[in-house]
Amino acid sequence: MTHPLRLPAFRLLFLGRAISTLGDAVVPAALAIAVTRATGSAGALALVLGCAMVPRLLLLPLGGVVGDRFNPRLVALVTDLVRAAAQLAVGIELLGGEPRLAPIAVAEAVGGVASAFAMPTASPLVAAAIDGPLRMRANALIASAGNAARLGGPALAGVLVYTAGPGWAFVLDGASFLVSAALLTRLKVRHTPGERRSLRADLTQGWSEVRSRDWYWTSLIGHGVWNGAAAVLLTLGPLIATRQLGGEGVWIAMTQAGAIGVLTGSLLAGRFRPRRPVLVANLGLALYALPLTTLALTAPAPLTVAAYALAMTGLGFLSPVWQTVVQHEFPPQVLARVTSYDWLLSLAAAPIGYTLAPLAADTWGDTGPLLVSAALVAIACAGTAAVPGVRRIGRPVTVEAAPASDAVDTASAPTRDREAPGDAVRRDPTIPA
Incomplete structure (x- = not known):
């Protein structure tokens, strides 16, 4: 069995996720220090955090619909570019000398909107990039890289904040999203579009899948x-x-x-x-x-x-x-x-x-x-x-791995054979995932 990182599509996806996660891991500590330095108010920090959280929560179901209707690679690429712009805007504001709260809050809100559309694409991209028994190992690799980044992120944030200033932490995060977007432009994965329905019908269908x-x-x-x-x-x-x-x-x-x-x-x-x-x-x-x-x-x-x-x-x-x-x-x-x-x-x-x-x-x-x-x-x-x-x-049943990295990135590409939802419980419990 080959290693997941030997597959070109997964290797690109893994690198992009690892780099952007490291950039994100630097931001929380830097944001807290930057806002409290600029305002001296815990309420101001809560406001900025809320500006990112509220649109993310409100728009997540819509982000799921968009991720299923359109190629998740394209959605992830666009949202990476938007988040890069938002974080770079915050970095520039902080590097200006006298940061203002309003531009930071607006930029974080824009980033929150983008993340609502980006988060639902993560799992479909992994599923499209790699098939078969390698998927468990692939998910573990992504999780391990992300957790390692979160372990080292606060320390890196401290170095940046106390040497160059908190603004550079946001510049680093913005640059990490640009690198991730560049890697996504080279990613080729199969997309299986569903039947076009109304927005309400798409939301209802997704909830029905959950309830079933x-x-x-x-x-x-x-x-x-x-x-x-x-x-x-x-x-x-x-x-x-x-x-x-x-x-x-x-x-x-x-x-x-x-x-x-x-x-x-x-x-x-x-x-x-x-x-x-x-x-x-x-x-x-x-x-x-x-x-x-x-x-x-x-x-x-x-x-x-x-x-x-x-x-x-x-x-x-x-x-x-x-x-x-x-x-x-x-x-x-x-x-x-x-x-x-x-x-x-x-x-x-x-x-x-x-x-x-x-x-x-x-x-x-x-x-x-x-x-x-x-x-x-x-x-x-x-x-x-x-x-x-x-x-x-x-x-899940172990089958011969058929990595989707060799597939064409178009809506007309042939779909993978997949069991119907009603067959989901028919599993050989002796086979690894």
Whole structure:
């Protein structure tokens, strides 16, 4: 079996994703420092972050429709160019000496709109670039590269901010999107367009695909609960670590251990191939109840750090496994829409956690919200084991790899043979994904 990076289409896609993810990993820290330096206001930072988040949430379903109607390579290329322009605009504003809040907020809103159309194209592009048993390894490679970039991104941001200024972090991010766009111009993948319908019909069809698979929508509920609980931990955890577990260093150790855990999980996903991938991945996600509980009970710092590392390893394992199963189980004509609903639920759950956590903590103290979140995560994620589809979905059938890198990038290209949705549960559980 050849290595995924030996396939030209996947190699281009991998390089583009890795470079743009590294650029993105630099931005959060640089944005926080830049806005607080310019305004001295936490409210201003919240405004800028909201300008990016709100249009992303509102437009994700539309982005899924566009990703299915048009070639996802073209959509990804255009959105990379738009995001490059937005980040370069922020960089130029910051390098001007006296940055203004309004242009930064507008540029971040434009970037948020573009990301709503870009995010649903990620899974269809991988599915189009590589087929067969190599897809699991390909998804694990992308996840590992992204997690490594996020691990090193904050350090790179610190170097840029304190040597050249935060504006250069945005210039770097803009340049990374330009490189990704350049690589996409060389990418040749097969596109299988679906039947043209009205916008409402396309949205309805995508939602019907989600509802028709019990393993998918029940897992999405668990993933949404996980994101809400993660927001609770990220809101209450820093103060608990600082005031009760030994200081700021404990929280820093937790975040670093979590980043290492995510990277470890994604590497593990490329080698460990369970017979019931969705079930095992969801059970791994339920491990997030551990750090929530240790924080609630103010357990010793080493135990809390270890629990967080283990929980984030479960997250790192889930991501490539989930992507591989979804790419195999859904027809390519609806993959972007299905992915957009996945992103929508995940992103929408986090603000709920951020909003409710401090309110609940002020009323009942930190222990209550953390323990409730731990119970919800355990029930929602581990509870999917009771769903027949979750237990039934096995590893996709191994067939001879037929990389789509040799296909023609046109709507008239022949489509890959693919089973009908109703045949999705017919799997040989002994075959790796």
